[in-house]
Amino acid sequence: MNTLSHCGIRAENAFDGLGIRLRRLFSPDTGRSLIIPLDHAITMGPGGGLEQPRSIIEAAVLGKADAVMLRPGMVRCLSVSGAEGLGIILALxxxxxxxxxHVLLNSVEYAAAQAADAVCGEFKFGSPGDLENARIIAELAERAHTMGLPVLVTVYSRPEALEKLGSDAYAHACRIAEEIGADVVKTSLPDDPAVISQCVESTSVPIVLAGGPPDASVDLEDFLRRAVDQGIGGAAIGRRAWAASKPVEAIRGLAAAVHGERAHV
Incomplete structure (x- = not known):
């Protein structure tokens, strides 16, 4: 199982900058993480639940999330009470x-100056620019690792890759992310035990699930519990957390699912 306690921090670097910062992102009790991303507004616009970023941070604190993912210019929103306990992942x-x-928008150096615990880059396997995006992320990872910063790589398998490779595209995408420098891979996977197992077995870094299963009829918390049982290292849930009618309760339930606990309302 590739949770943090098994391979995310190796003995030789458990107490260097990389290892120390990784421990800020994952629960010391379970080795898993619930991340709340709120980096969507430059693409989606500041609507649909993104109007008040500080309210999302407050919900993440109260709902017992482990980390948040946002953009460097929004670090000021972490000034809410309790946010000092959240891991900070900055999307670059x-x-x-x-x-x-994607293109590179912010530098690793700027992220470090903004108190990042980790940095993130994204590519889409099968897109017209996937090779160039992989190169951008590989360079980002090199710079980040020289500064002791972990790298989360977000990767999605595009229809073009799925048409060509079938379900093998999911594991292939995760492996690309690891090989270009990911310490954590964030990806979207279907509710298919064989696919999830293949991805876990094909990588040696934690995988966190993005957004939940594509089929909206699948209960998200049940899906996460099953995935965790197969070795998934956590989840990164944005819209289905902060756009919920009761964001705190939604995040609390997701955290319980990720960490194998009961939600306390």
């Missing part, structure tokens, strides 16, 4: 409303 690549491929 992005796009606007058009296209699918």
């Amino acid at each position: 690549t992005g796009r606007l409303a058009s296209g699918v491929d």
Whole structure:
């Protein structure tokens, strides 16, 4: 099982900058993490639940999330009470409303100055620009690791990759992310035990699930519990957390599912 306690921090670097910062992102009790991303507004616009970023941070604190993912300019929103206990992942690549491929928007050095515990870059396996995006992330990872900063790589398997490779595309995408420098892989997977198992077995870094299963009829908390049982290292849930009618309760339930606990309302 590739949770943090098994392979995310190796003995030789458990107490260097990389290991110390990774421990800020994952629960010391379970080796898993619930991350709340709120880096969507440059693409989606500041609506649909993103209007008040500080309220999302407050909900993450009260709901017992482990970390948040946001953009460097929004670090000021972490000034709410209790946010000092959250891991900080800063997304450095992005796009606007058009296209699918990312460019580098902020530097690793700037993220470090903004107190990042980790940095994030994204690519989409099978997109027209996937090779260039992989190169951008590989360079980002090199710079981050020289500064002791962990790297979370977000990767999604595009229809083009799935058409060509079938379900093997999911594990292939995760392995690409690891090989170009990911310490944590964030990806979206279907509710298919064989696919999840293949991804876990094909990587040696924690995988966190993004967004939940594509099929909205699947209960998200049940899905996460099953995935955790297969060795998934956590989840990164944005819209289905902060856009919920009761965000604190939604996050609390997701945290309980990730950490194998009962939600306390």
